[in-house]
Structure formats: C-alpha cells, structure tokens
Amino acid sequence: MKKLASSALLAAAVVTAGCSTFNPYTGEKQTGKATSGAAIGAAVGALIGIATSDNAKERKERALKGAGIGAIAGGGVGYYMDVQEAKLRQKLEASGVSVTRDGDNIVLNMPGNITFDTNQSTVKESFKPVLDSVSEVLKEYKSTMIQVGGHTDSTGSDQYNLLLSQNRAQAVANVLFGFGVQPVRTDVVGFGETQPVASNSSEGGRSQNRRVELILLPYSQ
Numbered sequence: 001m002k003k004l005a006s007s008a009l010l011a012a013a014v015v016t017a018g019c020s021t022f023n024p025y026t027g028e029k030q031t032g033k034a035t036s037g038a039a040i041g042a043a044v045g046a047l048i049g050i051a052t053s054d055n056a057k058e059r060k061e062r063a064l065k066g067a068g069i070g071a072i073a074g075g076g077v078g079y080y081m082d083v084q085e086a087k088l089r090q091k092l093e094a095s096g097v098s099v100t101r102d103g104d105n106i107v108l109n110m111p112g113n114i115t116f117d118t119n120q121s122t123v124k125e126s127f128k129p130v131l132d133s134v135s136e137v138l139k140e141y142k143s144t145m146i147q148v149g150g151h152t153d154s155t156g157s158d159q160y161n162l163l164l165s166q167n168r169a170q171a172v173a174n175v176l177f178g179f180g181v182q183p184v185r186t187d188v189v190g191f192g193e194t195q196p197v198a199s200n201s202s203e204g205g206r207s208q209n210r211r212v213e214l215i216l217l218p219y220s221q
Contacts, residue, residue, distance in 0.1 A: 080143065084141045113210070151210065164192075
C-alpha cells in the first residue's frame with residue numbers, strides 16, 4: 001500500500017538533528033536546530049487524518065488518484081525533492097521566506113510580519129506574489145503533500161492564539177488554492193503557541209514564533 005512521507009516518521013525520532021536553512025537575505029546556508037524540532041513535529045502532524053487507519057488512508061489515496069496524483073517510486077524520492085527544493089530556493093530568494101531541508105521533507109517558513117498585519121488573518125496583498133511563486137513549484141511537483149501550519153507567540157489566551165493560527169493557516173491555504181494548488185494535497189492546521197522556535201520572553205523571539213510553515217512531504221510508494 002502506498003504511504004505518505006514515511007521519512008517524516010523516521011525524522012521524528014531524530015530530534016537532535018539540525019536543519020540546513022537558506023537565509024533569504026544573505027543567500028547563505030545556516031543551521032537551525034530549533035527549527036528542526038518544530039519541523040519534525042509539524043511534519044508528523046501532517047499525517048494525522050491521512051494514515052491513522054487503513055480506511056482513512058484508502059480514502060485519501062482514492063482522492064489523490066482521482067485528482068491525477070501518483071506516488072513517487074521509493075528510489076526516486078530524494079531526487080524528486082532535491083529538484084523541487086532547488087526551484088523553491090531560486091524563486092524565494094530575497095522574499096523573506098526561508099527554505100529548510102529535513103530529510104526528504106522541505107519546510108517553508110513564512111514570518112508573520114511579512115504575511116499578515118498584526119492580529120489579522122488576511123494575507124497581505126504584497127505577499128500574494130510570493131505564494132504565487134510557491135504555487136508554481138507545487139503545481140509542477142504534484143506528488144508532494146502539503147501541511148499548512150499556523151503558529152503564534154504566547155501573547156494572549158491559548159484559545160485566541162489557536163484560533164488565530166488556524167485562521168492564518170487557512171488563509172494561506174486559500175490563496176494557494178486560488179493559484180491552482182489542489183486542496184486534496186493539503187492538511188491545514190493551527191498549532192497556536194505550542195511549537196515555538198524561539199523564546200517568547202523577547203520581542204525578537206515572539207516575532208520568530210509568529211509564522212506559517214509549509215511542510216512539503218513526498219507521496220511515495
């Protein structure tokens with residue numbers, strides 16, 4: 001039976017590994033261990049509702065097949081994600097969005113300050129061309145599943161932050177759908193303040209925690 005991103009489950013066990021991250025401002029790679037933990041947790045979260053039971057998996061696979069989306073042969077997964085990563089790096093250079101590789105998964109980190117106005121969940125018009133660029137790659141590499149995850153800082157109540165993160169994740173997903181990305185490939189989830197990548201004790205840390213992450217996972221045999 002086909003499986004969705006089995007590498008994500010393996011990556012979940014390697015919680016101490018760092019990630020290779022592209023800095024959109026300097027054009028250099030850097031290592032971010034904090035990002036790795038969040039990326040792994042979110043990647044595994046993307047499997048919820050898809051692989052929790054045989055029936056759920058079969059329904060998802062039928063929907064993907066009906067949408068013309070096929071699985072990648074196991075030996076070709078690495079190359080498939082390599083070329084996709086290279087195109088994303090090229091398109092997102094200087095956009096403010098970072099590209100992180102975690103095993104066979106790719107994480108796109110979209111900082112809240114460039115994606116939304118404060119306490120708002122409507123995607124800024126100025127950011128939509130960036131999402132258009134992302135969608136061009138996603139439409140070319142259709143055997144990639146997508147988790148759109150919203151994250152907040154710890155300011156405000158847990159309930160408020162959860163709702164805001166959900167609304168922001170859905171808003172980003174809706175823009176991608178408008179650019180032609182198939183909804184059947186996506187899992188939209190809000191994590192609220194539960195997956196910080198920096199300390200909430202400073203404004204700089206809180207700014208890093210306010211983000212939407214796209215976790216791209218290969219759909220493999």
